[in-house]
Amino acid sequence: MGKGTALRKETTRREAGPGIAGIDVDRLIHERIRLGIVSALAVNDALSFNELKRLIRTTDGNLSVHARKLEEAGYITCSKFFQGRLPKTQYRLTAAGRRALERYLSDMEALIEAMRDR
Amino acid sequence: MNLVKGIDARARKTLAPHLRALENLQFIRETMEGATAFTTVPGAGGIVMGATALLAAVVAAGQPRRDYWVITWLIEGLVAFCVGLLAMIRKARLAGAILLSRPARKFVLGLSPPLLAAGILTAAMVRAGLIALLPGMWLLLYGAGIVSAGAFSARVVPAMGLCFMGLGMAALFTPVSWGNWFLAAGFGGLHMVFGILIARRYGG
Numbered sequence: 052m053g054k055g056t057a058l059r060k061e062t063t064r065r066e067a068g069p070g071i072a073g074i075d076v077d078r079l080i081h082e083r084i085r086l087g088i089v090s091a092l093a094v095n096d097a098l099s100f101n102e103l104k105r106l107i108r109t110t111d112g113n114l115s116v117h118a119r120k121l122e123e124a125g126y127i128t129c130s131k132f133f134q135g136r137l138p139k140t141q142y143r144l145t146a147a148g149r150r151a152l153e154r155y156l157s158d159m160e161a162l163i164e165a166m167r168d169r
Numbered sequence: 170m171n172l173v174k175g176i177d178a179r180a181r182k183t184l185a186p187h188l189r190a191l192e193n194l195q196f197i198r199e200t201m202e203g204a205t206a207f208t209t210v211p212g213a214g215g216i217v218m219g220a221t222a223l224l225a226a227v228v229a230a231g232q233p234r235r236d237y238w239v240i241t242w243l244i245e246g247l248v249a250f251c252v253g254l255l256a257m258i259r260k261a262r263l264a265g266a267i268l269l270s271r272p273a274r275k276f277v278l279g280l281s282p283p284l285l286a287a288g289i290l291t292a293a294m295v296r297a298g299l300i301a302l303l304p305g306m307w308l309l310l311y312g313a314g315i316v317s318a319g320a321f322s323a324r325v326v327p328a329m330g331l332c333f334m335g336l337g338m339a340a341l342f343t344p345v346s347w348g349n350w351f352l353a354a355g356f357g358g359l360h361m362v363f364g365i366l367i368a369r370r371y372g373g
Contacts, residue, residue: 166187
């Protein structure tokens with residue numbers, strides 16, 4: 052991942068705008084399909100396109116669009132190779148992606164805590 | 170883990186913030202559980218368990234006394250249990266993160282009661298001289314345990330359990346002398362076949 056991707060990631064985060072109840076949640080993984088992709092990859096070393104599609108129960112088009120967004124943000128990596136004659140696409144979570152998920156988890160916990168204190 | 174199930178996107182927006190947060194956390198957990206379920210059960214472990222069972226079947230068949238035959242299979246059961254547990258720990262560690270050991274733990278917890286019941290029944294049946302019923306009972310209860318413990322795993326896991334139950338039923342209603350080979354077919358054959366299938370398709 053080059054400098055450009057890192058920059059874009061920061062921009063995305065800053066442009067996130069109001070999330071839930073004023074907490075600036077990471078819009079990039081807040082979206083359902085992207086959150087699903089990141090969560091599924093967090094517990095697997097790598098998942099193929101088809102495995103992810105089955106897990107998240109979405110369409111080819113949706114999955115590739117959202118996976119691309121995560122890839123551009125540097126949250127996941129995508130590798131394409133041939134297994135025999137079949138082309139295979141495999142996704143992995145990056146360290147940045149794992150941090151983003153952890154941050155998202157603590158944001159959600161903060162929201163729940165805030166409600167408890169009220 | 171199902172996007173359609175539960176609350177749809179529009180309804181989610183009308184929820185109170187902390188409920189939305191809770192719902193998000195639940196979604197993450199369910200996705201993780203769904204994603205790990207099909208990797209939790211170790212295929213490689215199944216292959217090794219199958220191999221030890223085939224060896225046990227041969228050794229047990231050569232025993233001159235029925236109690237030696239029972240002891241041979243009990244030792245095999247213990248060995249297989251340890252192999253399965255170690256393989257599961259290894260696989261869970263490969264996945265390696267916070268919420269990950271949960272599906273593995275659920276699987277072991279789900280499998281434990283039927284195994285415990287099988288242990289108690291083994292003692293009772295040996296005492297009552299009902300050794301002929303042991304193969305069917307073992308296969309049936311182990312299968313039942315796999316079906317219930319694997320209910321949230323990939324479908325291949327409960328399917329293996331059902332095959333075990335089928336063999337168990339067959340063993341209970343066929344000539345007693347076939348018992349040892351039903352055990353070989355189940356704990357040896359089914360473990361190996363499904364082990365290879367799981368190892369190939371479900372990540373190890």
